[in-house]
Structure formats: C-alpha cells, structure tokens
Amino acid sequence: MPAGQFHMQRSAIPGVQAVSARSRHAFARHTHDQFGIGVMRAGAQVSHSGRGQVEAGPGYVITVNPGEVHDGAPIGDGERAWQMLYLDPVVVAGCSADIAGDGPPTLGDACVLSRTLRYEFEHPARNQPDLARRILALYAQVTAGTSRLACDALLLHVLAQAGGAQVLASGRESEPASLRHAISLVDDDPAAALSLADLAGASGLSRYQVLRAFSRATGLTPHAYQLQRRLLLARRLIRQGMTLAGAAASAGFADQSHMTRLFVRAYGVSPRRYALAAGA
Structure with missing residues (x-):
C-alpha cells in the first residue's frame, strides 16, 4: 500500500467498516461515532484519550470508543501502519447482549440496546498477541467475503476477548x-x-x-x-x-x-x- 494511503474495504458484516492505513500524519483531537478495534501492523504511535496517554508498537491491539476524544502521532520520523474495524454501536450492543447471555436481540431490541447498553473498550493500546491474531483473522474474513456465519462467530470471540466493560446506562451518565x-x-x-x-x-x-x-x-x-x-x-x-x-x-x-x-x-x-x- 503506498505511503499515506487510507483504504476502506467492503465488509461482509453490515455495520462493520474495514480500514487499512499507512501514514506519518499527526492526527488532531477528534472523535468517531463508532467503536474501533484494530492492530498496529508496523511502526509505532503515541496517542492521548480519556483513558490516558499510551504508546502502541507493532502487533499492539488499539481501540477507541464512540465519542472518545483522541489524537495520534507517529513515534519518530517514520510511518506507522494499522488495520481497523469500525463497528456501529448497534452491532456492538447486539454482540454484548449475546456475550452477557441475554440472547440475540430483535431489530427493535437492538435499537433499544444501542441507547441503553453501554459497552466500552477499557484498554486503548495493549500488547495482546492472541487477540491481535483474532482481529486480523476477522479483518481478513470480512474483507474476503467469507460466510456471514463464520464472520459473526469470530466477531463475538473478538469482543468477548477484548473484555469491554458492560453497564446498563443512558449513555450520558457521566454528564451532569x-x-x-x-x-x-x-x-x-x-x-x-x-x-x-x-x-x-x-x-x-x-x-x-x-x-x-x-x-x-x-x-x-x-x-x-x-x-x-x-x-x-x-x-x-x-x-x-x-x-x-x-x-x-x-x-x-x-x-x-x-x-x-x-x-x-x-x-x-x-x-x-x-x-x-x-x-x-
């Protein structure tokens, strides 16, 4: 992939977006409206968010929560490369309900869950090789058009292993x-x-x-x-x-x-x- 390129690939799972990137850009503070989980493939970066300042090197799992203010800059003069999966909140809500044993939600239930069940990634950057391998396998499957059944199963494994905190909330409990x-x-x-x-x-x-x-x-x-x-x-x-x-x-x-x-x-x-x- 050429330097400085961002590539969005088609995903086999609705509500899941696959992005691969290589850049030396220093990102200003910004937010996403999706969950993000991915792997740093090469190089390293330092970033700051509501969960603190962290560094991520090759093979590190990197995450971001919806609405989380964060930035990111390469460490040193080189580029860094990463692959990310961005997940719509309703997708994560449905998966987290299944992981918690509440059973698969209907479409209407999923809409409610997206407003009431808050799932948060707790670690913005972590050296977790087993999880990194699963994330990269999921990325490869969703972009290769692998069967939906296989992709769904691997997504559940990834979110369960990522260990996001689950709390019933309005989504604004931290705001006055x-x-x-x-x-x-x-x-x-x-x-x-x-x-x-x-x-x-x-x-x-x-x-x-x-x-x-x-x-x-x-x-x-x-x-x-x-x-x-x-x-x-x-x-x-x-x-x-x-x-x-x-x-x-x-x-x-x-x-x-x-x-x-x-x-x-x-x-x-x-x-x-x-x-x-x-x-x-």
Whole structure:
C-alpha cells in the first residue's frame, strides 16, 4: 500500500467498516461515532484519550470508543501502519447482549440496546498477541467475503476477548444532568447556528458555567465539539454518496474548503480521497 494511503474495504458484516492505513500524519483531537478495534501492523504511535496517554508498537491491539476524544502521532520520523474495524454501536450492543447471555436481540431490541447498553473498550493500546491474531483473522474474513456465519462467530470471540466493560446506562451518565439538553442541541442538529447563550438557556446555566462544564464533560469546548459532530455528519453523508459540496453545506460548514481543512487535520485524508475509498 503506498505511503499515506487510507483504504476502506467492503465488509461482509453490515455495520462493520474495514480500514487499512499507512501514514506519518499527526492526527488532531477528534472523535468517531463508532467503536474501533484494530492492530498496529508496523511502526509505532503515541496517542492521548480519556483513558490516558499510551504508546502502541507493532502487533499492539488499539481501540477507541464512540465519542472518545483522541489524537495520534507517529513515534519518530517514520510511518506507522494499522488495520481497523469500525463497528456501529448497534452491532456492538447486539454482540454484548449475546456475550452477557441475554440472547440475540430483535431489530427493535437492538435499537433499544444501542441507547441503553453501554459497552466500552477499557484498554486503548495493549500488547495482546492472541487477540491481535483474532482481529486480523476477522479483518481478513470480512474483507474476503467469507460466510456471514463464520464472520459473526469470530466477531463475538473478538469482543468477548477484548473484555469491554458492560453497564446498563443512558449513555450520558457521566454528564451532569444540567448539560444533557445543551449537548443534545448539538447532537440533534450539528449544522445549526448555535450560540453559547442557546446552550446556556438549554442547560439553565450561565454562559461561563456552561462553557466550563461542557469542556469538563466532553473534553472539548462547545465550538470544538460542534465541529467534531459536523465532521462525523459529513463523513456519513459522503459515505451515502452525497457530493462534497452538498455534504459541506448540509453539515454546516462555511464552504467545502473549510470542511476539507478540518477533515484532513482530523482524519489525515481529504474528503475527496475518503469518498473514493468509500465507493471502492
């Protein structure tokens, strides 16, 4: 794979996205709306998230949780390469229910589980060779079009071995109750032109109070959080086939170039290259 390339491959499991990458890009702080689990194939990186600062070398298992603010930079001057599987929350919710012995959820149950059963990867980077081998085997199977039965079974093994914490929760239990309405304003419509006064009014706090509380709860200022939600929305729209200009406008960016600058800074790839990879 050429240097600096991100390759999105077709997956045999709906709701599971396979991405291989090689880059020396230093990623700015950003978030994902999916779970991510993968393996560092070459080189090494240092990253910081809500779970602390860690280093990952070749063969390390690397993970990220939805909404987790994190970054990543290569150690030294070289590139690092990795393979990741990004899992929609509803997929993880269904698997975690099975692992817990609650039985397979129906479609309706899965939608409820995605809001109520919180599964979290506890280790952002860990040298766990057996798990790494299983993740790479799963990556190979889902991208090779192996039978759904085999892929489903291996996915369950991977998530069970990864040992994610499972707790019944609203998904916002770590956020102060006064902030939930303010954060929901951004989540429900990332493109909206909101002011700090709007967020303060929704939370019942002063503008200064909501500014400080928002940063403590999310790890980002309200403006930075809104930009991350806009980037995630733009990614979804691009994957769905919307034009780049349309995605930029629909996600609330001033123009396509504004979206492109932030997209590259966060993800290390331009929206155009992302669109090409997504359509591969």
